[in-house]
Amino acid sequence: MDAITKFSRLPHKVRFWLCPAAALVGSFAAGMAAFWSPGIAHSFFYSLLGVAVVLALLIYPEVALALYVVIGDLKGDEHIAALLPVDLTLALGALLLIGIALNLLRHKPIVKMPAPYFLFIALVAIMTASLTYTPVFDAGLEKLGRFLTVTGVVIVAPFFLLATRRQTVRFFASFAVAAFAICAWSLFALGGSERLVTPSNNTIGLGHIACALILIVWFAVLPCFSFPQRLFAYPLLFVPVLALIGSGSRGPAIACALVIFGSIVLCRSRIRDLVCVVALGSAILPFARIPGSAIQYLGTLISSRSVSGLLSFRYDLLEYGWRLLQQHPLLGTGIQGFRYYSPNPELYKWPHNIFLEIACELGIPAALIACAIFAAAVAEAIRQLRDTVSPIFPLSQLAAALLVAGIVNATNTGDINSDRLTWLFLSLVFVMRGVRMRESDSREMLVETLPAPA
Numbered sequence: 057m058d059a060i061t062k063f064s065r066l067p068h069k070v071r072f073w074l075c076p077a078a079a080l081v082g083s084f085a086a087g088m089a090a091f092w093s094p095g096i097a098h099s100f101f102y103s104l105l106g107v108a109v110v111l112a113l114l115i116y117p118e119v120a121l122a123l124y125v126v127i128g129d130l131k132g133d134e135h136i137a138a139l140l141p142v143d144l145t146l147a148l149g150a151l152l153l154i155g156i157a158l159n160l161l162r163h164k165p166i167v168k169m170p171a172p173y174f175l176f177i178a179l180v181a182i183m184t185a186s187l188t189y190t191p192v193f194d195a196g197l198e199k200l201g202r203f204l205t206v207t208g209v210v211i212v213a214p215f216f217l218l219a220t221r222r223q224t225v226r227f228f229a230s231f232a233v234a235a236f237a238i239c240a241w242s243l244f245a246l247g248g249s250e251r252l253v254t255p256s257n258n259t260i261g262l263g264h265i266a267c268a269l270i271l272i273v274w275f276a277v278l279p280c281f282s283f284p285q286r287l288f289a290y291p292l293l294f295v296p297v298l299a300l301i302g303s304g305s306r307g308p309a310i311a312c313a314l315v316i317f318g319s320i321v322l323c324r325s326r327i328r329d330l331v332c333v334v335a336l337g338s339a340i341l342p343f344a345r346i347p348g349s350a351i352q353y354l355g356t357l358i359s360s361r362s363v364s365g366l367l368s369f370r371y372d373l374l375e376y377g378w379r380l381l382q383q384h385p386l387l388g389t390g391i392q393g394f395r396y397y398s399p400n401p402e403l404y405k406w407p408h409n410i411f412l413e414i415a416c417e418l419g420i421p422a423a424l425i426a427c428a429i430f431a432a433a434v435a436e437a438i439r440q441l442r443d444t445v446s447p448i449f450p451l452s453q454l455a456a457a458l459l460v461a462g463i464v465n466a467t468n469t470g471d472i473n474s475d476r477l478t479w480l481f482l483s484l485v486f487v488m489r490g491v492r493m494r495e496s497d498s499r500e501m502l503v504e505t506l507p508a509p510a
Contacts, residue, residue, distance in 0.1 A: 110151065117155025118217045122230035124148045125210060125476050126265060129238060132256025149209050156216045165219040167490030169212075172432035175425050176211065179414075180204065182422045183391050190390025191397060199392045202473045210476045214483040215490070221448055224491055228272055228454070235269040236292075238262065239299035247345040251353070252302035260469060263305020264477050267312045267461050269296040274316060275454040278329060290333055294340060301341075304350035306357055311464035315457045322441070370408045370468065377407035380416040388419040406471040410478070413471055430466075433459055433485045440488060447495045448488065455484045 113120040124145070131137045131144045140147055159166075183200050190196035218224045242252040242262055254262045273292050281289055300309060320326050360366035367374065380389055380397060389397050394417050395405050407413050415423035437456035446452060462481035469475050 113148075113151050114155050114158060116226060117152055117159065117213075118223045118227040119230040120148055120151045120155055121210075121213055121217055122227050123234060124152060124213075125480050126231070126234050126238065128474075128476070129254035129256045129258055129261040129265060132254070132258070136255060145206060149206065152209055152213055152217075156213065159216060165494065167215045167219045167487050169215055170432065170436070170486045170489070172429050173211075173486070175429050179418075179422055179425050182418050182425075186388065186390040186393075186418055188390075189387065190393050192392060195396065196391040196393070199471075199473065207473050207476060207479060210480045211483055214480065214487045218484075218487045219490060219494065221451070221491055221495060224448075224451060224487070228276060228451075232269060232272050232277075235265045235272075236295060239266050239269060239296045242299045242302065243295065246298070246302060246347075248347055249349060251304045251347055251350040252299055259303045260305050260307070262303040263300055263308035264461075264465055264469075264475075266296040266300035266303065266305075267308035268458060268477065270300065270312055271315060271457045271461060272454060274319070274329075275457055276450055279450055283328070286329065287332065290329075290336055293333055294337065297337060298341075298344055298346070301354065302344075302346050302350050304347075304353035306354060307464055307468040308461065309354060310357070311461040314464070315460050318460075319453070319457070373407045374409060374412065377409070377412045377416045381412070381420070384416065384419065386419045386421070388415065388417045388422065391417055393417050408468055410466040410469075410472055410475065430463060430482065433482050434463075436489060437485045440485070440492065443492075446492050448492055452488050452492065455481070455488045459485050 113123075127144050127148055137144065180200075180203070183203065187193060187196050187200065218227055238254055239262070241255060245252050251259050252262055253259050254265070270293060273289075273296070277292065278286050278289055300312065316330065320330060356366060356368075363371065376398060377394060380394060384393075394407060394413060407416065411423055411426060414426050437452075437459050440446070440449075440452040441456055443449070443452075458481040462478035465475060466478045469478075
């Protein structure tokens with residue numbers, strides 16, 4: 057007779073006391089082990105925590121996607137980078153691929169990729185062909201490899217992971233939590249002389265994250281409450297607003313302002329929200345001790361008297377990229393050629409404009425392909441905004457707003473591999489179309505199953 061059978065035949069009262077007694081003995085043994093060997097106990101605890109986190113990210117890979125797009129602004133901190141012996145971006149990318157495979161095995165729904173996304177195949181083909189004439193083959197191959205892997209995950213993964221409203225909401229919630237933590241961390245530097253940064257010491261990255269968080273709160277959080285209740289939700293905006301202003305990031309500030317004022321034009325009821333936020337912000341900002349360097353840099357948007365003065369070093373980069381495009385209009389300089397044709401490769405790494413970067417490195421045809429993809433996304437966003445009766449209209453508004461922010465960022469920020477948020481926001485618009493179609497089909501099926509009125 058085995059132990060389980062013997063235990064089951066014991067009287068009920070005996071079994072009732074044996075279970076808590078066994079738990080007590082086990083807890084005492086674990087406590088003694090932690091007391092006598094704290095190093096082993098800590099390692100065991102962190103191992104269990106790590107296993108739990110990995111399992112959670114595999115069960116909910118949309119959370120891993122949210123972390124994937126912000127991990128670059130976190131892993132620059134040595135304490136965060138030391139969490140794993142491997143690069144955190146690669147680790148999350150591997151978890152995303154495994155999560156996608158598990159979703160397919162579990163027959164989770166996916167969103168069909170739109171026809172314009174097949175233009176990416178042509179763009180990658182041009183990148184590959186440019187390796188034959190790029191000035192530095194190894195650097196070009198590395199850039200192509202990063203676009204196919206690190207950046208490609210952001211472009212493709214949303215179609216496999218965000219096919220339902222619940223998955224999409226979970227993704228935005230996870231991204232908002234991570235973004236809020238980054239913005240809150242940056243506020244510890246208030247009162248200093250330097251602009252606020254992410255844990256990876258990136259000012260523009262903090263601006264991008266803060267802008268995205270502001271738009272998520274504005275379009276997805278505030279509409280969930282009545283106006284009196286929103287008075288208590290407005291403070292959620294102050295953390296990303298302070299982070300955005302403190303970072304001095306002009307591009308994200310412009311994108312955020314454009315989208316919020318555009319939303320007022322489309323929905324007049326948001327005017328009182330803006331008035332309340334501005335009034336509360338005006339009372340708080342004088343006591344926030346925002347670094348003067350950030351205020352001064354943002355002030356150049358108004359004080360600059362010329363385009364070159366406004367763009368500063370970016371003007372030289374754009375001018376140099378334009379000269380390269382004129383010299384190599386059809387084929388470009390080859391992938392990663394912008395940096396290695398320049399007289400100062402350490403300073404002139406990329407033109408801070410994704411469209412110009414593609415044009416001067418891969419030629420005008422490749423730039424037109426990229427523009428066609430973005431134009432298709434804009435057309436899709438406009439189409440969704442016209443359908444105001446959709447059950448996920450707020451999410452469509454948010455996706456359209458993030459797309460605008462992504463396009464603005466693409467015109468004044470890093471290269472095609474460093475600005476992963478832009479590619480993510482591009483995909484989200486098309487993903488929302490699939491989610492809308494699924495929600496509409498579900499509602500139609502529900503109506504058909506309802507009994508007919510007597």
